[in-house]
Amino acid sequence: MPVHSTSETQRPANPTASTVPVLIAGGGLSGLTAALFLALHGVRPLLVEKHPGTSVVMKARGQYPHTMEALRIGGVADAVTAASPGGTGEFYMALAKTLSGPVLRGIMTEGEMGMRHVSPEDWAMASQERTEEILASRAAELGAELSFGTELLDLAQDPDGVTAVLLDRASGATRTVRAAHLVAADGRHSPVRGMLGIGTHGRGHLGNVFRVFFDADMRAAVAGLDGNVAEGGRFALFHLLDPVPGVFYTTDVPGRYGYIRGMSRDQPDYTGWSTAQCEELVRAGVGIPDLEMTVVGTGETTIVCEVADRFSQGRVHLVGDAAKVVPAPGGLGGNTAVMDGFYLAWKLAMVVKGQAGPGLLDSHDAERRPVSDMIAEQQYTNTVERLGPDLDATTAAAPIDPVTQVFGYRYAHGAVVREPGDAGELTENPAEPTGRPGSRAPYVPLDAVGTPSTTALFGRSFVLLAGTGPEGEQWARAAAEAAGRLGIELPVHRLGGWEKAYGVTSAGASLVRPDRFVAWRAQDLAGLGGLEPALRTVLDRQR
Structure with missing residues (x-):
């Protein structure tokens, strides 16, 4: 069934539709956070996610202290810290010529990212896949209904609410749900945003990067770092400059690492690359020509910098990647997704419970879009330095220190x-x-x-x-x-x-x-x- 939207001025007649106060489309960081905090504030939402469960792909990592404050309110801060490498928020990041050196400068390594003067919380370094599991468990515990393997096919909005058609992807059965409000947390290509005709602005497509996950003995390569990095006791990430920009980083699995080939004008087409070619790419990228490894996964990622033109339309509100997509350097993409859900949930809850008028929700766009624009430009600036030197640096925004960005x-x-x-x-x-x-x-x-x-x-x-x-x-x-x-x-x-x-x-x-x-x-x-x-x-x- 094609995804489309109908523009109705009257409530569609459907006497068999079930009713929920808030429907959330998308079960990533932003959608799960919205579900958790809606339930915490006494509103039981229905969350639908087309995939069969939370993410199993290695994605974003790390929680800033302002995010940890929100997660503390939600009752999951300690679990997220425990899910971090070594059970702490300690990490090491650096900009270096090669993995063996020289290190040009540390990134967030000399205490400049400490935020205890403005917050009672420390960092955590949990991966997105572990964090989503924690958020989903807590949301369900608080009373949110989570329906994985369920896709939103169609929606109609009228002055009194939203009517959505949902597909059970396993059985092929459809059902209709009536909600007072819809939260669109359905990702970068957001079908809901498309149905509403909301455009985007920003720098758009910046380029593609190719990632390789591999198993290897890297103990000698990271022996100079404290915290048993090779055994998963501490997260480490290097932005490498030679022979071309790239990123080397640890994962939650001891002995498993990731390498990302940075953007460049002469980027080859990696489609169909053999395992041997991927191995040589990693060896050249990390500067260890005789490295023995086993490639366990590859993929290409599109780097985009864009923000939705508006975050709300009627009774539908955008969060997470549906609202904005930013390059990874700086680590605020996933954090902003969590905070989107946190900031929207209390407003929705008070409106649904009749404690606030609908005008409170107008502030979602007024408050979150300017912040998203700022973060998008700041992470573009980081990308120019760390990942894409061929990008236009002359238009990059002046850096804002990370503490000011988040607090x-x-x-x-x-x-x-x-x-x-x-x-x-x-x-x-x-x-x-x-x-x-x-x-x-x-x-x-x-x-x-x-x-x-x-x-x-x-x-x-x-x-x-x-x-x-x-x-x-x-x-x-x-x-x-x-x-x-x-x-x-x-x-x-x-x-x-x-x-x-x-x-x-x-x-x-x-x-x-x-x-x-x-x-x-x-x-x-x-x-x-x-x-x-x-x-x-x-x-x-x-x-």
Whole structure:
């Protein structure tokens, strides 16, 4: 049955359609994360994935600390760390002439990627295939329905919801599902995005790379690295420059490695290459002409840099590779996919439960698309340096340090109450936080028993931070009254020592969204009457 979309203005008549609050098309990192957090927030979604299970192909690896914060909220951070090589987030990356040297510079190896000054979390280095298993298990545990081997064939959208036709690929049977909202997490070639007619922008196709997985004894080649790299105790990756750009890296299987031949103008057609030819490619690429190996897999990957023109259309919302595809260098493709699902889920849950109006979902595009554009350009810059020197470097964006990329981006144009004088900058230095609405709620270590930091307070609902003095009691009463009228949870944490980072006095307050972004703040008690109006603005509850 061909994939197509119908444009209906009325709900299609189908009395036999089953009903779900949210349908998720795609069971990769973004779709599984969306399913997990929807279920965590009390909404049971249906996720469909055409493949029979989670990914078995070696893909992305590594979780930045901001991703680990989200996974901590979801209850899987420790499992993801345990699934990392050696059970830690330690890794080694370098830019080198050849595997035997010289090393031109370390990449993320001298502590420059440490983020403990802005986050309580460390890195993890779990592979995508292991991470997807963990996410799927947790989502199902929380109540999400996961239907693998099921493909979305057709959809129709109307003002009240989405109707989808699903195919069971094993039996050939079809069924119809009615959902209030659809999350398109169906990959780079997203059929859903195509049905909606949403285009893409960006640099497009950059080139192709050829990858070879092989088994070999590389202990001598990586003997200078700490952490039993050859035995799988630590992840290592080298961007190699001679004789042509390429990448050598370890895998979850001890003694198994990957080699990627970089992009170049004279890239051959690898279709039909013999095992012997692949072996010679690896030997030349890593600079070990007599290396004995067994090739266990090959494949070609298209490198693309493009972002969807819009992330939402009606009741359909794009996440993951359906929303943007970025080159690998920089490691934010998979991380951004996870965060897409995390950031969208709380909004969908509040709308589905009637706690927010539909306007809250308009912020998905306003908030996530500018960030995706930034990340796409930053990873293009990395690609020029590490993988594709033939690419146009003159148009590459100026590098933004990784800490700012993941902890410093802002949502000034989204579901927040922006302050006068805020120019709406996309980023700020997270080491010098402003606490402005639209910025990430600053990480402040605390001495309070059972509350190690402000970050530990966020993730399940809106939160109001207030002081310990008598003004804090007034804020607590105002929060309880507003929460009661709006029918939402709004816990108040009365603490000391956080105010300066959040830009308020000891008599002030800060309203933080479930995704750890500041929604509104009051410098002092004079703003007391602004709390409920701020919530109504953010939640689209003006009426």
